[in-house]
Each structure stands twice: as C-alpha cells, then as structure tokens.
Amino acid sequence: MAKGLRSRAENYSEWYNDIVKMADLAENSAVRGCMVIKPYGYAIWEKMQQQLDAMFKETGHVNAYFPLFIPKSFLSKEASHVEGFAKECAVVTHYRLKNAPDGSGVIVDPDAKLEEELIVRPTSETVIWSTYKNWIQSYRDLPLLINQWANVVRWEMRTRLFLRTTEFLWQEGHTAHATKQEAIEETHQMLEIYAKFAEEYMAVPVVKGVKTANERFAGADDTFCIEALMQDGKALQAGTSHFLGQNFAKAFEVKFASKEGGLEYVWGTSWGVSTRLMGALIMAHSDDDGLVLPPKLAPYQVVIVPIYRGAAGLEALKDKCFELRDQLKAVGISVKVDADDKQTPGWKFAEYELKGVPLRIAMGPRDLENGTLEVVRRDTKEKQNLPMEGIAETAKRLLDEIQENIYKKAFDYRAAHTTPVDTFEEFTDVLENKTGFVLAHWDGTAETEEKIKELTKATIRCIPLDQPLEEGKCVLTGKPSQRRVLFAKAY
Amino acid sequence: MAKGLRSRAENYSEWYNDIVKMADLAENSAVRGCMVIKPYGYAIWEKMQQQLDAMFKETGHVNAYFPLFIPKSFLSKEASHVEGFAKECAVVTHYRLKNAPDGSGVIVDPDAKLEEELIVRPTSETVIWSTYKNWIQSYRDLPLLINQWANVVRWEMRTRLFLRTTEFLWQEGHTAHATKQEAIEETHQMLEIYAKFAEEYMAVPVVKGVKTANERFAGADDTFCIEALMQDGKALQAGTSHFLGQNFAKAFEVKFASKEGGLEYVWGTSWGVSTRLMGALIMAHSDDDGLVLPPKLAPYQVVIVPIYRGAAGLEALKDKCFELRDQLKAVGISVKVDADDKQTPGWKFAEYELKGVPLRIAMGPRDLENGTLEVVRRDTKEKQNLPMEGIAETAKRLLDEIQENIYKKAFDYRAAHTTPVDTFEEFTDVLENKTGFVLAHWDGTAETEEKIKELTKATIRCIPLDQPLEEGKCVLTGKPSQRRVLFAKAY
Numbered sequence: 010m011a012k013g014l015r016s017r018a019e020n021y022s023e024w025y026n027d028i029v030k031m032a033d034l035a036e037n038s039a040v041r042g043c044m045v046i047k048p049y050g051y052a053i054w055e056k057m058q059q060q061l062d063a064m065f066k067e068t069g070h071v072n073a074y075f076p077l078f079i080p081k082s083f084l085s086k087e088a089s090h091v092e093g094f095a096k097e098c099a100v101v102t103h104y105r106l107k108n109a110p111d112g113s114g115v116i117v118d119p120d121a122k123l124e125e126e127l128i129v130r131p132t133s134e135t136v137i138w139s140t141y142k143n144w145i146q147s148y149r150d151l152p153l154l155i156n157q158w159a160n161v162v163r164w165e166m167r168t169r170l171f172l173r174t175t176e177f178l179w180q181e182g183h184t185a186h187a188t189k190q191e192a193i194e195e196t197h198q199m200l201e202i203y204a205k206f207a208e209e210y211m212a213v214p215v216v217k218g219v220k221t222a223n224e225r226f227a228g229a230d231d232t233f234c235i236e237a238l239m240q241d242g243k244a245l246q247a248g249t250s251h252f253l254g255q256n257f258a259k260a261f262e263v264k265f266a267s268k269e270g271g272l273e274y275v276w277g278t279s280w281g282v283s284t285r286l287m288g289a290l291i292m293a294h295s296d297d298d299g300l301v302l303p304p305k306l307a308p309y310q311v312v313i314v315p316i317y318r319g320a321a322g323l324e325a326l327k328d329k330c331f332e333l334r335d336q337l338k339a340v341g342i343s344v345k346v347d348a349d350d351k352q353t354p355g356w357k358f359a360e361y362e363l364k365g366v367p368l369r370i371a372m373g374p375r376d377l378e379n380g381t382l383e384v385v386r387r388d389t390k391e392k393q394n395l396p397m398e399g400i401a402e403t404a405k406r407l408l409d410e411i412q413e414n415i416y417k418k419a420f421d422y423r424a425a426h427t428t429p430v431d432t433f434e435e436f437t438d439v440l441e442n443k444t445g446f447v448l449a450h451w452d453g454t455a456e457t458e459e460k461i462k463e464l465t466k467a468t469i470r471c472i473p474l475d476q477p478l479e480e481g482k483c484v485l486t487g488k489p490s491q492r493r494v495l496f497a498k499a500y
Numbered sequence: 501m502a503k504g505l506r507s508r509a510e511n512y513s514e515w516y517n518d519i520v521k522m523a524d525l526a527e528n529s530a531v532r533g534c535m536v537i538k539p540y541g542y543a544i545w546e547k548m549q550q551q552l553d554a555m556f557k558e559t560g561h562v563n564a565y566f567p568l569f570i571p572k573s574f575l576s577k578e579a580s581h582v583e584g585f586a587k588e589c590a591v592v593t594h595y596r597l598k599n600a601p602d603g604s605g606v607i608v609d610p611d612a613k614l615e616e617e618l619i620v621r622p623t624s625e626t627v628i629w630s631t632y633k634n635w636i637q638s639y640r641d642l643p644l645l646i647n648q649w650a651n652v653v654r655w656e657m658r659t660r661l662f663l664r665t666t667e668f669l670w671q672e673g674h675t676a677h678a679t680k681q682e683a684i685e686e687t688h689q690m691l692e693i694y695a696k697f698a699e700e701y702m703a704v705p706v707v708k709g710v711k712t713a714n715e716r717f718a719g720a721d722d723t724f725c726i727e728a729l730m731q732d733g734k735a736l737q738a739g740t741s742h743f744l745g746q747n748f749a750k751a752f753e754v755k756f757a758s759k760e761g762g763l764e765y766v767w768g769t770s771w772g773v774s775t776r777l778m779g780a781l782i783m784a785h786s787d788d789d790g791l792v793l794p795p796k797l798a799p800y801q802v803v804i805v806p807i808y809r810g811a812a813g814l815e816a817l818k819d820k821c822f823e824l825r826d827q828l829k830a831v832g833i834s835v836k837v838d839a840d841d842k843q844t845p846g847w848k849f850a851e852y853e854l855k856g857v858p859l860r861i862a863m864g865p866r867d868l869e870n871g872t873l874e875v876v877r878r879d880t881k882e883k884q885n886l887p888m889e890g891i892a893e894t895a896k897r898l899l900d901e902i903q904e905n906i907y908k909k910a911f912d913y914r915a916a917h918t919t920p921v922d923t924f925e926e927f928t929d930v931l932e933n934k935t936g937f938v939l940a941h942w943d944g945t946a947e948t949e950e951k952i953k954e955l956t957k958a959t960i961r962c963i964p965l966d967q968p969l970e971e972g973k974c975v976l977t978g979k980p981s982q983r984r985v986l987f988a989k990a991y
Contacts, residue, residue, distance in 0.1 A: 039574070039630050040618065043567035048646060051564045073542045076534035077620070077651055077667050078590070081597070083530070085605040095597045095606045099569070101620065102608065103591040104655040106572070114576040115586045117593065117617055126608055127531065129568075129592065129620070139530050149842055155539060160568055160651065164595040176568050351640055 012359065016297040021241040028291055029170045032300045032364045035287075042168040042175030049364060050287065052308035054178065057286060058158065060210050060305075061180065064202050070154040070182060075136050077160075078127035083135040087260040090134065093227020097164035099129040099175075129162040134228060134279055137183045138257040145185060145275055147266045152195075153185040161283075171288035172245075172500050179283035185258075185275045187265065192276035196252040199280040200233045203248035211286065212303040212416035213237045213293045214423055215247060216446070216495055218471025223455050226279075230254035236470040236495065238423045239292040242444025244470045244497035247289050253277035288500070294388075294415050300365030301387055303415055304408040309345040311337055311404060312366045314357050316373035323348060326372055333372070333382075336401045342408065362387065367411050368404060388415050429493060433484045436496070440467050446497050448476070450490035452483035461485055467496045503850065507788040512732040519782055520661045523791040523855050526778075533659040533666030540855060541778065543799035545669065548777060549649065551701050551796075552671065555693050561645045561673060566627050568651075569618035574626040578751040581625065584718020588655035590620040590666075620653040625719060625770055628674045629748040636676060636766055638757045643686075644676040652774075662779035663736075663991050670774035676766045678756065680745075683767035687743040690771040691724045694739035702777065703794040703907035704728045704784045705914055706738060707937070707986055709962025714946050717770075721745035727961040727986065729914045730783040733935025735961045735988035738780050744768035779991070785879075785906050791856030792878055794906055795899040800836040802828055802895060803857045807845050807864035814839060817863055824863070824873075827892045833899065853878065858902050859895060879906050920984060924975045927987070931958050937988050939967070941981035943974035952976055958987045 014031055015023045029035055034050030037043075046054065062072070084095045105121030108114075130136065137155075144150060162176050182199060186192040200217055207215045215235035225232045229251035237247045255274040258264070263275045294301040304310045313333055315326040327348060334344045345366075347357055354371065361369055371383040380397045384404075388411045395403055426445025430436045439447050451457060451469065461484075462468050472494045481490045505518045520526055525541030528534075537545065553563070575586045596612030599605075621627065628646075635641060649671050659665050673690060677683040691708055698706045706726035716723045720742035728738045746765040749755070754766045785792040795801045804824055806817040818839060825835045836857075838848055845862065852860055862874040871888045875895075879902045886894055917936025921927045930938050942948060942960065952975075953959050963985045972981045 036631075036634075038567045039571060039627065040567045040569045043569060045567065045631055046565040048562040048564045052562065054565075055563065071539035071543065072546065073539045074537040074545075074669065076529045076531045076536065077653065078531045078534060080530060081606060081608075084597075091606060097596055099592045099618070100594040100597065100608055101590045102593045105588055106575075106586045106591065106619070115572060115582060117572075117591055127590070128597070136530065140527075140536055143527075162568065178565065 014297065014299060014363070017240060024297070025288075025292060026170070028295055028300055028363075034291070034300075035170045037170065040175075042165055044170050044174045044176070046178075046284070049308060053290070053302070053306055054284060054287060056306045056308065057206075057210070058180075061202075061206055061282065062158075064206060065156050065180075065182065068154075068198060068202065070156045070184075072157060073155050074157055074159070075133050075140065077130055079130050079133075079136045081126045081128055083139060084128060086135060087228045087256055090228035090256075090260075094131045094163075095128070097166075098131050099162045099164060101127040101129065130159070131161055131163045132279075132281075133157065133159070133161075133181055134183065134253070134257050135261070138261040138263060138277070141183075141185055141275070142261050142263045145263055145265050148187045148268050151185060151187045151265060151275065152191065154182075154195075155184065156180055156182040169288075171284055171291070174284075177284045179281050181279060181281040184278045185263070186278070187267065187273075187276070189254075189276050192254075192278050193252055195278045196231070196233060196250045196280070199278070200235065200248075200250040203250065203280070203282060204235050206282075207235055207237065207247055207289075208416065210303065210305045211290050211293070212305075212412055212419060213247070213289055214416065214420045216471060216473050217475070218473040218495060220249075220471055221455070221458055221469050221494075223458055224469065226251045228253060228256050229279075230256065233474075234471050236497075237289050237293060238419075238426060238446055238497070239289070239500070240422065241292075242426055242498070244446065244499040245285075245289050245292070246470070246499065247286060248280070248282040250280035251278060253279060293419050295365065298390075299363035301415060302365035302367060304367045304412045307343070307365065307367050309343045309366060310408055311342055311344045311368045311370060312357075312361045313344060313346045313370045313372065314354055314361075315346075315348055316354050316371055320350075322374065323350065325374065326377065329377060330372060333370070333397070333400065337404055340401045340405050342401070342404055367408055370400075370404075386411060388418075430484065431481070436484050437465055440465055440496075440498065444498075446470070446495050448493040449484040449496055450481035450492075451494045452486050452488035452490055457483060457485050461496070465498075467498050470495045470497050470499060505788065505790060505854070508731060515788070516779075516783060517661070519786055519791055519854075525782070525791075526661045528661065531666075533656055535661050535665050535667070537669075537775070540799060544781070544793070544797055545775060545778060547797045547799065548697075548701070549671075552693075552697055552773065553649075555697060556647050556671075556673065559645075559689060559693065561647045561675075563648060564646050565648055565650070566624050566631065568621055570621050570624075570627050572617045572619055574630060575619060577626060578719045578747055581719035581751075585622045585654075586619070588657075589622050590653045590655060592618040592620065621650070622652055622654045623770075623772075624648065624650070624652075624672055625674065625744070625748050626752070629752040629754060629768070632674075632676055632766070633752050633754045636754055636756050639678045639759050642676060642678045642756060642766065643682065645673075645686075646675065647671055647673040660779075662775055662782070665775075668775045670772050672770060672772040675769045676749075676754070677769070678758065678764075678767070680767050683745075683769050684743055686769045687722070687724060687741045687771070690769070691726065691739075691741040694741065694771070694773060695726050697773075698726055698728065698738055698777075698780075699907065701794065701796045702781050702784070703796075703903055703910060704738070704780055705907065705911045707962060707964050708966070709964040709986060711740075711962055712946070712949055712960050712985075714949055715960065717742045719744060719747050720770075721747065725962050727988075728780050728784060729910075729917060729937060729988070730780070730991070731913065732783075733917055733989070735937065735990040736776075736780050736783070737961070737990065738777060739771070739773040741771035742769060744770060784910050786856065789881075790854035792906060793856035793858060795858045795903045798834070798856065798858050800834045800857060801899055802833055802835045802859045802861060803848075803852045804835060804837045804861045804863065805845055805848050805852075806837075806839055807862055811841075813865065814841065816865065817868065820868060821863060824861070824888070824891065828895055831892045831896050833892070833895055858899055861891075861895075877902060879909075921975065922972070927975050928956055931956055931987075931989065935989075937961070937986050939984040940975045940987055941972035941983075942985045943977050943979035943981055948974060948976050952987070956989075958989050961986045961988050961990060
C-alpha cells in the first residue's frame with residue numbers, strides 16, 4: 010500500500026480523497042466548495058476534452074461560447090427549470106467595490122446595485138434559447154448543433170472534489186431541430202457517444218437508460234443517462250442527454266417557418282458531461298497503491314526511470330533513455346523520462362504508481378549490457394524483463410492489454426454486483442451487504458420510488474434501455490410491473 | 501463592397517461592427533456587455549488557442565484550473581492590485597433565490613447572504629498566489645510554470661465586441677521562480693512567444709516594448725507588451741507579460757527554502773492574451789468586402805463551390821468536388837465543400853468573401869471538361885484559371901503566399917504610419933491627419949505623459965525594446981530625453 014494512502018477497505022471515502030490529493034489531481038481552494046484542478050489532474054481532463062470534442066465534431070457539432078451570467082428573469086421562464094435550478098446559485102447583485110471609509114479595505118458600493126440580479130450559470134438552456142430565438146427563423150436555419158466548454162456554478166452544500174463541487178467544468182451541447190424525431194435521434198446519438206467514450210476511453214462500463222420523471226432534468230421531457238458502478242458498490246451518473254421537447258422553444262418563443270409554410274416551435278436537446286467524470290475514472294480503477302489510469306487518457310503512458318549511481322552512472326544511461334523515449338514516441342506513445350537526481354528510483358516507483366502511469370520502464374547498467382529492460386504494468390503490477398529490441402511494439406501491445414484489462418476488471422466487478430431481486434427483503438439485503446446495482450420490479454409510481462428511497466437510500470438510477478420486457482411485481486407494493494429497473498445507492 | 505457592409509472610409513467603427521456581425525463572429529447577448537461568440541468566430545479562437553497552447557507547452561508550461569471566485573479580502577492584499585482591479589467587478593453577495601411571496605417570480609433570498617462577498621475573477625494572481633503558498637516550500641518546488649484558459653469579468657462601462665467586453669475569454673500564465681533573473685527571462689520569453697504568434701500566425705506585425713509606470717499592470721514591477729497598429733491608425737495592445745517581482749509572494753507570504761539554506765520570497769510573472777486578439781485580427785487585415793483571414797488561423801482555408809444547373813448538374817460535379825477536397829486534405833489543407841442547393845453560387849461567393857476564406861475554388865461543367873478550376877484569392881481578389889492537375893500543391897503555395905502577403909501589407913501600412921517627430925506641432929499634426937504610431941522624445945515623467953494624453957488623447961503605447969539610444973528633447977517640455985517612445989491613440 011502506498012505510504013499515507015488509506016486502503017479502500019479501511020475507508021473508501023478517505024481512500025478517494027487521499028488519491029485525489031496524493032496523485033496531484035485536485036485540491037480544495039480558499040473558496041468554499043470550489044476546487045483547484047492541479048496540472049496532473051488537468052492533463053487528464055484535457056485528454057478527455059480532446060477525445061470528446063473530436064467525437065462531437067465528427068457528428069457535425071460546432072463549438073461556441075455563451076455568457077457566464079443569466080438574468081434572473083430568464084430562469085423563471087421555464088416553469089420546471091426554475092424549480093430545479095434557481096434555488097442554489099451564485100447571485101451577482103453589485104458591480105463595484107469601493108474603499109471603506111474607515112480604511113479597513115474594500116466594501117461593496119451600495120450605489121452600484123444591479124437593476125436585475127445576474128445568476129452565474131448553473132446550466133445554459135435559458136441564455137442559449139434566448140439567443141436561438143434570433144438565430145432561427147426558417148427550417149433552413151435548422152438544425153443548430155452547438156456545444157460549449159464552460160464552467161458552471163451550483164451552490165452545493167456538501168461538496169467533494171470532482172464529484173460535487175460548487176464550480177465545475179463541463180461541456181453542454183444545445184441543439185435545435187425542426188422535428189421531434191430528429192431531436193429524439195440526437196438525444197440518443199449523444200447518449201451513445203457518451204457510452205462509447207466511457208467504455209472505450211475511460212474503460213468504464215456503463216448502463217444506458219432513461220430517468221424516471223422524478224430524476225428528470227428540470228425542463229426536459231425525457232432524460233437519458235449513463236450509469237457507472239464504483240468499487241464501493243455505489244452508482245455514479247456519468248453523463249446525461251435530455252430531450253427537451255418544445256419546452257424551451259415555448260418559454261423563449263422560438264418558432265420557425267416550416268418547409269410546408271407553417272410556423273412551429275423548435276424541438277430541442279441538451280447533453281453534458283463534467284469534471285465529475287474524473288471522479289468516476291479515479292474510483293472505477295484505482296487500488297490501494299493509488300491511481301490506475303487507462304492508457305488512452307493517461308497524460309503519459311510510459312515513464313522511463315534510469316537506475317544509476319552518481320553523475321557518471323547517469324551519463325552512461327541517459328542517451329539510451331532518450332533513444333528509448335524516441336522509439337516509443339515514434340509509435341505514438343506518450344513518454345516521460347525521469348532522470349531527476351533529487352529523488353531515488355524507489356521514490357519514483359512509488360510516485361508513478363500513485364499517479365497511475367500505465368507502464369514503468371526501469372533501465373540500469375546491467376540492462377544496458379544485456380539489452381534488456383524491466384517493465385512493470387500498473388494494473389497487474391506484473392514485472393517483466395524484456396528485450397530492448399522491439400520494445401516499442403511490445404509497449405504498444407501492453408498498453409492495449411492494460412486498456413482492455415481494466416475495462417474487463419470493471420466489467421466483471423459490475424457483473425458480480427448486479428443482482429436481480431424479487432422481494433423487498435432481498436432488495437434491502439443486497440443493498441446493505443452485497444451492494445451494487447439491483448434489478449427489481451417497480452410499479453411505476455413516484456410514490457413508491459420515494460418510499461423506497463426513504464427506506465433504503467437507494468434510487469432508481471435508470472430504466473435500462475436494453476432491459477427486456479418481463480412481467481413481475483413491484484418489490485415494495487406488489488403491484489404489476491412490465492420490466493425491471495436499476496436501483497442503487499448513488500453519488 | 502459587400503451588401504450591407506459599411507466601408508472603412510465611411511465609418512471605420514461601424515465597418516468593424518458590421519464585419520463582426522455579418523461574418524458570424526459574435527454578437528451582443530441579453531446580458532449587458534457580455535458577448536456570444538458564434539461558431540465561426542469561436543472556430544478562429546480555437547485555432548488561436550491550439551497554437552498558443554502548443555507554444556506554451558513546448559516551453560515547459562502546463563495547464564491547470566483555479567476558481568472563478570475570489571474572496572473580497574484577497575483583492576486587498578496587494579496594495580496596487582486592489583486599486584487596479586477591485587473597482588469595476590461583478591460581486592456575488594448571495595447564494596440562493598426563492599419564490600417571491602406574491603408569486604411574481606423568484607427573488608434573492610435575504611437569508612442566503614454570504615459572510616464574505618465573492619468577486620468574479622478579473623484576473624487570478626490573488627487566488628493563484630494564495631494557492632502557490634501551499635505548493636512551494638523549497639527551491640525543489642520551483643519553478644512553477646502554469647497556465648490557465650478561463651473566462652474573466654471586468655465591469656466595463658463602454659463595451660465593444662471582442663475589443664472590450666464585460667466577460668471575455670483568455671489565458672493567464674502564472675509562474676513562480678527562485679531567482680529574479682529567471683523570472684525576468686520568463687517575462688521576456690513569453691513576450692517573444694506572443695510576438696511570434698502575432699506575426700507568424702495572425703500575420704500582424706507588433707512592436708515589443710515596456711509600459712511606462714502609468715500603464716503598468718496593477719501589482720507588477722514591469723509590464724511588457726506587444727502593440728499592433730490597426731487600419732484606422734489606432735494602436736491595439738495585443739498581449740502583456742508582467743514581471744511581478746516579489747509583490748504577490750509578499751502579499752501572500754510565499755517563501756521558499758533556498759539551496760543555500762535561506763528563506764526567500766518567490767519571484768513571479770504573469771502573462772495573458774484574450775479574445776481581444778480576435779478584434780486585432782479582424783481590424784488588421786479586413787477590407788470593404790469583409791473579413792480577411794490569415795490561412796494559418798482560418799477555420800477552413802479553402803472553400804469549393806460547384807457551379808451547376810439542377811440536380812443532375814450537381815450530380816455530375818459532386819464526386820469531383822469531394823475528390824478535390826480529399827486531395828487538398830491530404831496535403832494538410834482544411835476544406836469546406838458547399839454543395840448546398842438552397843443558395844446560388846453568387847450568394848456563396850459573397851458569403852465566403854465576407855467570412856474571409858483565404859481561397860475559393862469554383863468548379864463548373866466546363867472545368868470538368870477542360871481539367872481546370874477557377875481559383876480566387878481572398879486577399880488580392882485575383883482570379884486565376886488553374887489546371888486541376890497538381891492543384892493541391894498550387895493551393896498550398898497560394899495559401900503560403902496569402903499568409904505572407906497579408907503580413908507584408910500590414911507591415912507596410914505600419915511602416916508608412918510610424919512617424920518620428922521632433923516638435924509638438926508635428927506631433928499633433930501627425931496624430932490628427934496622418935494617424936498611426938508616433939515616435940517622439942519624452943522627458944520620462946508621469947506628468948508629461950498625462951499632459952500629452954489630455955491634449956491629444958494619445959498615450960505612450962510602450963518604450964520599444966529595439967529603440968536605439970538617441971539624445972533628444974521632450975516634444976512637450978523640451979527637457980532632455982535618451983530615446984524615443986511610441987505614442988498613439990489606442991483601443
């Protein structure tokens with residue numbers, strides 16, 4: 010176990026905090042609930058951004074930027090939206106400070122009060138649809154397929170690094186369509202992209218599903234989501250894609266002249282993933298020695314550590330290390346050589362283990378003689394002595410194997426922790442003792458959903474899209490049900 | 501002249517507004533002073549970001565993210581900083597809204613008042629140095645070479661799209677060093693990077709210089725800048741790099757154990773460029789037909805327009821258009837094919853001229869027969885009939901020529917509008933009639949600088965770094981001066 014890092018068994022929650030801190034991912038800032046994303050953590054987020062951005066662009070989306078501030082009155086225009094978002098938010102009321110008359114510092118200038126307060130965006134539907142109103146006149150202007158990378162603020166009472174912070178970074182796609190069908194297809198397309206990203210890049214298997222009315226985005230007709238399972242058996246919502254119907258078009262009077270000559274409200278979608286994905290990434294794969302990163306998102310996939318004594322020893326190895334680095338780079342592998350002589354190899358080994366670097370290559374004087382290298386996989390900790398000859402291809406293969414292996418591990422964990430139950434006794438027993446996803450029949454009412462939550466703290470994560478129809482009885486009420494839904498305790 | 505676009509001669513300022521609007525770059529939002537950056541404008545900004553980010557990383561910098569909010573008390577910690585930045589800013593005073601008792605909407609909840617107000621960051625020195633305090637203990641922790649891409653807010657009274665907006669996007673580098681010398685070198689390095697970016701990518705020649713004490717960044721010991729000249733003879737500050745001395749280290753008590761065993765304050769720099777660069781880019785090159793983009797920053801460098809009658813006509817050309825696109829893409833050129841049959845070729849020609857696409861290629865049935873293409877350069881409007889054979893290489897060469905030509909044009913304009921003057925009469929005459937940069941002797945006092953500004957509206961843009969020492973007399977006071985400084989009216 011890494012020094013200073015608590016184990017998962019000891020305290021899962023503190024283990025998570027320790028990794029975030031010790032792997033240099035993020036920390037709390039001086040501002041309550043706001044985090045500082047440190048360079049190593051940010052480098053992972055950049056990798057996520059690049060991949061997602063490429064996937065958005067491949068499917069015809071473009072980026073734009075909308076204002077940080079939302080006039081208070083905008084929030085009230087969509088009735089359910091205001092209920093969901095207007096409550097806990099940062100409110101700008103003044104636009105100037107001035108020197109305190111007593112010389113004690115600066116104070117808010119009472120003469121600089123805004124006529125209408127501004128809300129720091131918790132999400133941008135309102136400001137974007139108020140803009141779309143001017144951009145959309147005719148079916149020729151549709152679809153609009155726009156995404157924005159931005160910061161948003163939701164005044165959370167209890168915060169946790171990456172998982173729930175007052176300010177977080179995200180992308181929010183906002184699309185406008187001429188037909189309902191097209192908007193629904195877009196909603197599904199983006200859900201598929203999120204699922205593909207989670208599984209193929211983050212190596213995190215996800216369940217695709219639709220939220221119950223209770224858990225729906227405030228202002229949506231339907232909310233689709235991907236749900237992932239963490240190692241403590243709790244679920245984490247990793248991305249959402251909303252079919253907005255014509256709700257925001259109606260709230261902001263966005264109509265278009267159709268091909269047929271009518272005047273119709275526009276159909277909308279919105280979809281987003283955030284720095285919360287960092288939390289999912291950390292919790293899905295990491296172990297008691299620290300972070301485990303999927304090679305596709307690791308800031309550097311390989312670290313090369315020379316093992317030497319004294320300056321002459323380093324000199325003898327250095328060229329070979331950089332030659333090796335260049336060989337790896339040539340096949341598209343990202344590499345760091347750590348020849349820093351302020352730290353010992355042992356310290357470096359622990360450090361890169363903590364930071365989840367997928368492959369570590371150590372090179373000592375004997376390796377130079379024998380034409381070998383010591384290669385250690387982060388996921389299995391397997392140590393191998395491999396020939397230098399052909400190492401680039403070997404490393405490439407190993408990285409692919411690691412990517413696959415950690416996905417498989419997470420997949421197997423989830424499979425072992427997804428339990429169909431038919432009685433409420435089983436339901437509570439599994440939740441308490443085995444933990445994980447529980448597939449159970451539900452009578453479809455909000456009341457039962459609420460009651461189950463009260464009794465067990467478990468929520469319906471989603472109605473899985475691939476769940477077969479099956480006659481059954483609600484675990485709580487015994488009323489008839491057509492298919493099982495996915496329950497879990499959740500982040 | 502493009503339809504609806506005013507000419508530079510008619511009204512330079514409205515011409516600028518027209519281009520920003522008609523080329524789909526940006527627009528004002530519903531929130532006073534905040535802009536919406538539209539997809540085409542944002543695509544240019546993304547190109548800028550990518551290039552700058554690569555240049556920062558090549559020089560060892562990494563990205564991170566710091567909070568949007570700054571506690572009010574932080575601003576007061578650096579005496580001159582608070583004078584410069586605390587005044588016009590967005591102040592968050594509350595964290596909750598609630599339903600109005602009269603049902604009229606939502607109101608600020610008076611019970612949710614923050615104990616300490618939060619300022620939306622106008623720049624991040626304070627919050628970053630308060631964080632660096634925890635990151636820096638020893639010389640081993642130095643240097644810190646960190647950049648952040650972020651939004652910032654300064655409550656501007658008079659705003660103009662891109663040039664001065666309440667919210668804008670930028671990057672801000674914040675570095676920490678063990679020695680003064682190293683910090684000064686960093687300041688210069690970043691100035692050089694900005695100058696290189698402006699000249700080689702934006703095709704905008706710049707003067708590198710140092711600001712007078714009056715124009716210095718609030719909290720810096722020295723502010724270096726790049727200054728560009730716009731087509732109306734006004735200067736635009738395009739980037740700044742600040743040597744912060746130990747000011748922020750002292751304000752936030754950031755000390756390090758030196759190699760020699762002492763405890764010393766850390767040396768700092770900060771440097772930034774913003775979406776203001778978009779304004780510079782637009783104004784430096786564009787003409788009365790619209791935007792002119794340097795190929796290196798154009799979202800697409802070539803547009804291919806098929807000229808045809810009817811669906812069958814398009815069918816006959818389409819394959820060849822896409823073949824051509826693929827040929828261009830293969831040599832690294834970004835291309836759009838516009839086969840949209842809702843618009844005429846004439847409309848498209850005007851549209852892409854307005855949008856500044858560097859090269860337009862039209863292909864009609866006769867071209868198909870003759871193996872030719874009609875190629876039009878945006879910068880010179882020169883029309884050429886060129887063989888299809890080898891078009892990719894030709895296009896590549898033409899794009900290089902355009903990049904070079906628009907730089908040369910801007911360079912020549914600046915050369916023709918940089919005037920050394922020796923009397924105050926000449927000084928005012930040049931400023932009023934010829935416009936542009938004026939190189940004049942100045943006695944080095946803030947009083948004279950202020951007086952000249954009052955009399956002429958011209959400010960000292962900078963003391964150019966490459967200006968030779970030369971004995972002379974101040975244009976206003978006649979007092980002795982060692983070298984000329986650069987005056988201009990400015991944005």
